[in-house]
Amino acid sequence: MSLESAVSRGERVVVVGAGISGLSATRLLHRLGADVRLAERCFEKIPEDFLLWAEKKGVSILCGEHSREQFEGVSFVVLCPGVPADKIRAFFPEKEPPYILAETEFAWRCLNGEPLLAVTGTSGKTTTTSFCSAMLQEQGLRVFTGGNIGTPLSEYVLSVLDGELPADVLVLELSSFQLQHCSTVHPHAAILLNISENHLDFHKDMSEYVGAKMRLFALQTENDFAILHTGLESFARQYALQARTEFYEASDRFPEMILQGAHNRSNAEAAWLACRHFGVEEKAAARAMANFAQMEHRLEQVAEKQGILYVNDSKSTTIEALKAALEAFDRPILLLAGGKFKGGDFSMIRHLLQSKVRHVALYGGSRKAFEEGIGDAAPISWDATMEQAVHRARDLAEEGNVILLSPATSSFDQYASYAHRGEDFRRIVSEI
Numbered sequence: 544m545s546l547e548s549a550v551s552r553g554e555r556v557v558v559v560g561a562g563i564s565g566l567s568a569t570r571l572l573h574r575l576g577a578d579v580r581l582a583e584r585c586f587e588k589i590p591e592d593f594l595l596w597a598e599k600k601g602v603s604i605l606c607g608e609h610s611r612e613q614f615e616g617v618s619f620v621v622l623c624p625g626v627p628a629d630k631i632r633a634f635f636p637e638k639e640p641p642y643i644l645a646e647t648e649f650a651w652r653c654l655n656g657e658p659l660l661a662v663t664g665t666s667g668k669t670t671t672t673s674f675c676s677a678m679l680q681e682q683g684l685r686v687f688t689g690g691n692i693g694t695p696l697s698e699y700v701l702s703v704l705d706g707e708l709p710a711d712v713l714v715l716e717l718s719s720f721q722l723q724h725c726s727t728v729h730p731h732a733a734i735l736l737n738i739s740e741n742h743l744d745f746h747k748d749m750s751e752y753v754g755a756k757m758r759l760f761a762l763q764t765e766n767d768f769a770i771l772h773t774g775l776e777s778f779a780r781q782y783a784l785q786a787r788t789e790f791y792e793a794s795d796r797f798p799e800m801i802l803q804g805a806h807n808r809s810n811a812e813a814a815w816l817a818c819r820h821f822g823v824e825e826k827a828a829a830r831a832m833a834n835f836a837q838m839e840h841r842l843e844q845v846a847e848k849q850g851i852l853y854v855n856d857s858k859s860t861t862i863e864a865l866k867a868a869l870e871a872f873d874r875p876i877l878l879l880a881g882g883k884f885k886g887g888d889f890s891m892i893r894h895l896l897q898s899k900v901r902h903v904a905l906y907g908g909s910r911k912a913f914e915e916g917i918g919d920a921a922p923i924s925w926d927a928t929m930e931q932a933v934h935r936a937r938d939l940a941e942e943g944n945v946i947l948l949s950p951a952t953s954s955f956d957q958y959a960s961y962a963h964r965g966e967d968f969r970r971i972v973s974e975i
Contacts, residue, residue: 549652552576555616557605557641559631560623561589564646567697568621571650573602574704580605582613609634617641621649624691624720645724647717650696652727655703659713659729660817661690663722663759664736664772666864667810668692670802670841671736672716674814677831679712682823690715712821719755729762732817733786735771736810738778739863739887757782770816772809789816796825799833803842804871840965842871845972850942853972856949857965862887865951869895874945876900877936878921879929882952882964884909889916896920902939906932908956928957929964933971 550556554577558569561583572579580603583589589604597604605613611634614620620641622628628643635641660679662672669692676688687699687710696715703709717725738753757778760769763786771779773792793809800811815828837843843855856868869876869892878900896903897920905913905925917923926932929948936946948968958964 549649550575550577550618553578554618556580556619556621557582557614557617558621558623558646559583559609560626561585561593562623562625563693564695564697565621565623566590566593567695567701568646568649569602570596571653571697571701572621573600574701575653580613582609584608611636614641619644621646622724624718628724643724644726645721647690647696647715647721648725648728650700651725653700654713655709657687657710657713658731658821659715660732660734660821661715661717661728661730661759662734662736662813662817663717663719663756664734665739666859666861666867667736667806668716668718669858670807670838671734671810671814672714673838674811674832674835675734675818676714677835678814678818678823678828679714679821681827681831681834682818682821684711684821684823686710686712686714688714691718691721692716717759719752722758723751723755725758727762728759730759730767732768732770732820733759733763734813734817735759735769735775735778736813737772737863738775739861739891753778760784760786768817768820770813772813791816797829797832799829801833801835802837804867806867806870840962842868843965845969848972848975850944851937851940852945853968854945854947854949855965855968856947857954857961857968859949859951860953860961861885862889862892862951865949866892866895868947868949869899872899872945872947874943875941877940877944877946878903879906879932879936879946879948879968880913880950880952881905881907881909881925881929881932882950882957883955884912884952887951893918893920901944902936904932904936904939909952929967930971933968933975937975 556572556577556579558565559582569579569581582605586606614635620643662668672692676686679686689696767786769784769786769788773790779788791812793805794812797811811832840857845853845855859865876899900921903921903923906929910925954961954964
């Protein structure tokens with residue numbers, strides 16, 4: 544792939560969505576000489592600095608409801624993650640409609656052969672991606688870390704165009720949203736952590752969701768490596784993986800790890816199995832794990848007040864992630880949960896609710912889904928806001944308890960992102 548093959552000068556392209564990947568893709572397309580427009584229904588979502596940049600560069604911003612006219616004469620469309628492709632296709636012209644790319648796919652086409660380590664799964668992606676980067680950096684390699692973890696791959700391409708040294712290894716966290724519209728992304732090592740019901744408010748069914756995840760392995764050959772958690776053998780068979788396939792589970796390989804929980808030991812094992820294929824020695828990986836600091840919004844210990852530990856696990860957006868959080872603590876738990884529920888099987892956590900959770904303080908959206916899913920496994924209350932639920936949990940808590948924010952939902956009922964939700968939790972705790 545090369546810059547010349549990614550887009551032609553003057554080629555008309557529309558980027559849909561003013562998320563960080565959409566803004567980054569727009570800047571990169573303009574830099575490469577494309578006739579690029581940004582389509583965003585909600586003008587308020589576009590940052591002021593980007594508006595100033597677009598005005599200066601002559602980049603059109605198309606606001607309001609999408610229309611067929613926006614896509615006339617367009618070669619391809621770059622979709623922000625979470626924008627439903629079917630809704631956008633409804634506006635495409637019937638004659639010579641554009642094709643759709645993920646931002647990651649477009650940026651990948653601009654690379655110059657940098658090797659890729661990629662991570663996907665329903666939960667644990669951000670932690671594992673961060674573990675991989677830490678191990679590679681400890682070995683002395685130059686690493687770009689991005690994708691769903693926060694920095695679009697387009698930003699890496701722009702940095703190289705600006706004269707920065709290329710990375711020795713690209714480490715990308717990739718979601719089903721991104722992978723669904725990737726067709727040439729080819730990782731040398733790819734990790735699949737787990738698969739459970741998720742994003743069924745976006746994907747039409749579980750089959751489509753799994754298929755999107757498994758696209759990560761589609762172009763791998765016998766010279767590449769696929770690392771899957773034990774129990775996912777059926778997916779390796781169903782999708783006929785061509786890479787050398789390794790299965791893993793939690794181990795005590797890194798006894799000096801700071802982070803708690805079997806899920807973190809499992810994630811560290813996956814990261815090590817992937818990183819060793821880029822020359823990382825086990826002693827370097829062990830140093831990285833011993834020095835790895837607590838991550839924001841992922842089992843983050845915010846404060847301990849009157850013997851009650853407050854933990855921010857706002858990154859938990861699935862039942863699978865909630866399960867990992869509940870398993871991480873030996874202390875009695877008062878659980879804060881609620882938000883925009885994306886689907887999932889509550890049966891996998893009923894035994895944990897019964898044995899570990901004193902009370903479930905629900906808040907915000909999805910009240911009915913949680914009440915029906917939890918049933919009589921634990922006492923339940925509901926409040927309109929997280930702040931009210933935190934105070935309710937504090938009134939019920941006793942010394943030695945954990946008040947755990949692990950919502951098992953997206954944040955979009957009341958917050959702009961899981962980070963925004965976690966920051967509000969910190970604020971509430973600071974004022975108790």
